[in-house]
Amino acid sequence: MTARSERARRIGWFTVLSVASLLTVMCVGLLFAAIRNDNSIQAHLGTANATVESVAFDRTIIQYETPDGIVHSPANGVLYPSGLSAGQLVLIEYDATDPDLARVAGRSATLTLLPLGTTILFTWLIAAPLLWWLRRLIKRDRAAHPAPEPTEAPVS
Structure with a gap:
């Protein structure tokens, strides 16, 4: 080989390693973000009954009223929405200082462990053999x- x-294989090896590492770091960051959100909600806990307005693949929109009479509908949706359907009435917990941060009552960041863990697992199940194969080819x-040995100039 030339x-x-x-060089192309080395670049491929570093690319695979970088992508797998980036996905791992993103998953770990997402877990820490979920834990931070849960801690914020727990620190200033408010509860309310919410109506599920719409369910899409990327977010579940809810609408609820806080004790001060203001109706909230978080633009980013509710945290941990699995199993909800439009029109459903659900108990939520929200951050009283930031009512747009809401989660379904009784759910927490532990629900993110399975999807994030499997994402990391499958990423490395694909990346590890590919890295091994590329390293073997290199x-x-x-x-x-072999690289040519540098010739030494005669010492006078």
Whole structure:
């Protein structure tokens, strides 16, 4: 193989490692964000009955009224919405200092562990053999075409 193909394989190896590492860091960051949101809600806990307005793949929109009479509908939806359907009445917990931060009552960041854990697992189940294979090809290329030894100038 040529130096060009070895370089391409090295770039591929670093790319696979970078993408897998980035996905892992993003998943861990998402878990910490969910924990932070739960802690914010728990620190200033408010509860209300909410009506589920719409359910989409990316968010579930709810509408609820706080004790001060203001109706809230968080633009980002409710946290941990699995199993909800439009028109359903559900008990929610929200951050009294930031009513747009709401979650379904009784649910927490532990619900994110399974999807995030499986995402990390499958990422590395794909990346690890690919990294191993690319590393093996790189080593084989280096063994087949060793770098020339630098010649030393005679010392006078």
